[in-house]
Amino acid sequence: MTKSPLLPSILLVGCGKMGGAMLEGWLAHGLAPSVIMDRHLPELPAPHRVVRTLDAIPAEFKPDVILLAVKPQKANGVLAELAPRFPNATLLSVMAGRTIASLLKAYRVGHAAASPIIIRSMPNTPSALGAGMSGLYAPPEASEKQKKQCEQLLSAVGETVWVAQEGLIDSVAAISGSGPAYVFLLAELLEQAGVEQGLDAKTARTLARGTIYGAGQMLHQLPTDAAELRRNVTSPGGTTEAALKVLMASDAWPQAVSTAISAAVNRAKELAS
Incomplete structure (x- = not known):
């Protein structure tokens, strides 16, 4: 060998x-x-x-x-x-x-x-x-x-x-450099919500982490667009749709994620000065 x-x-x-x-x-x-x-x-x-x-x-x-x-x-x-x-x-x-x-x-x-x-x-x-x-x-x-x-x-x-372009490294930092922290925060919040809904802490953690791992594997291995993968999980009138109506409201995740990424990019520019 x-x-x-x-x-x-x-x-x-x-x-x-x-x-x-x-x-x-x-x-x-x-x-x-x-x-x-x-x-x-x-x-x-x-x-x-x-x-x-x-x-x-x-x-x-x-x-x-x-x-x-x-x-x-x-x-x-x-x-x-x-x-x-x-x-x-x-x-x-x-x-x-x-x-x-x-x-x-x-x-x-x-x-x-x-x-x-x-x-x-x-x-x-x-x-x-x-x-x-x-x-x-x-x-x-x-x-x-x-x-x-x-x-x-x-x-x-x-x-x-x-x-x-060199300036795009700031965008890379905001998306993938800092990105694991955003995913870890999502795991934290899913665990907390699971406990709030009656699950014990160990079960909530297992469900949250396993779900993020599995979804990540699909994103990594499948050529399907992320939006299509999301739609595939979302049955009309079902539980996923009910949750996504909250998360995808204009003043919820779409605005918060965009604002957060902008804050990270701006901080990178501040560090350059």
């Missing part, structure tokens, strides 16, 4: 919820020897290495991709510190809101002549299970090799799409 090729080597800067989710997926798929810079992560098995500071990165280590997974508000100091060591790196940012221009400006504080190629992405936490959804944007100067390496990393933990 032929062994699958290793994923590109990375320097992962920040291993919180998002960075940690992706790292779990990459380790499962076979990651080339890599370094993770994080203050709290325990040691990893060889050939990978965890370091607490940039100074602890082995001098001979030359990652294919530097993946930036720190909080957007804390990125400037990290970027300025990285620049002298890796002036012409391929940077893959998974930070919401931070534009390529703002990241490049911060990088050049540490090395005025640095010329990194910065590719932006917005993955989500199901990446830990290999079920992630990531959007990517690459500037025109990015090479096909650089784009392929970044896509290879994200494809190993789920599905990927490319967007043609």
Whole structure:
């Protein structure tokens, strides 16, 4: 049996919820020897290495991709510190809101002549299970090799799409980056409603989670439009129709979801300023 090729080597800067989710997926798929810079992560098995500071990165280590997974508000100091060591790196940012221009400006504080190629992405936490959804944007100067390496990393933990304009990454963040939280909220609310209607908590949780899982599988595996799948469940005059009349009222889900997504996009733009 032929062994699958290793994923590109990375320097992962920040291993919180998002960075940690992706790292779990990459380790499962076979990651080339890599370094993770994080203050709290325990040691990893060889050939990978965890370091607490940039100074602890082995001098001979030359990652294919530097993946930036720190909080957007804390990125400037990290970027300025990285620049002298890796002036012409391929940077893959998974930070919401931070534009390529703002990241490049911060990088050049540490090395005025640095010329990194910065590719932006917005993955989500199901990446830990290999079920992630990531959007990517690459500037025109990015090479096909650089784009392929970044896509290879994200494809190993789920599905990927490319967007043609950098600003659309904010929309990706609002839909799929934050999207799991919306689904988890729906699960919470279904569980609560089940208990209100007399079910015990364990049964309500099983019903809510199993239903979301099954519906997600249908959306993933069937080519049928979501609206058609909804109509297929909705018998005229039945229980589903009664519920949907409430949820689909103009001032209910249609307005709330649109307003929520706009709020997420606007917040991403605020983080860029």
